């Protein structure tokens with residue numbers, strides 16, 4: 001079940017230390033809809049999300065009072081690409097670089113380092129950020145957001161999670 005899958009990967013991301021505090025959101029596409037993590041409530045983190053809290057929203061109109069504040073970003077990527085799974089996170093080492101205004105190269109599965117798209121700062125949750133990230137998303141499936149965090153996308157959540165780990169590795173180099 002997609003609700004369980006989104007919750008399971010939310011827990012993995014939090015437990016691996018790939019997002020800090022209550023930042024980050026996770027989604028998968030299924031036809032015209034996506035399943036996405038909920039808006040943060042109080043001190044809840046991705047590590048606390050239950051399958052029952054995952055929200056199903058149309059990709060065409062992702063506004064929902066309980067859906068993640070970055071729902072527009074996930075929806076815009078699904079509209080413009082064939083990607084089926086997206087993770088947005090605030091990995092600590094990557095963020096420490098991005099918050100200094102630095103970008104960095106990211107390794108692929110073979111350990112070769114590549115430039116990846118970088119977007120300037122836009123307010124979190126804004127349509128401007130959503131459009132900038134979706135336009136920047138290329139075949140590598142990784143976008144760095146200056147002064148904010150990281151978005152990875154793939155065929156499935158496993159691929160998006162591996163990319164997130166590779167981003168954090170790239171930020172250390």
Ligand SMILES: [Zn+2]
Pocket residue numbers: 023024088089090124148149
């Ligand atoms: Zn964020």
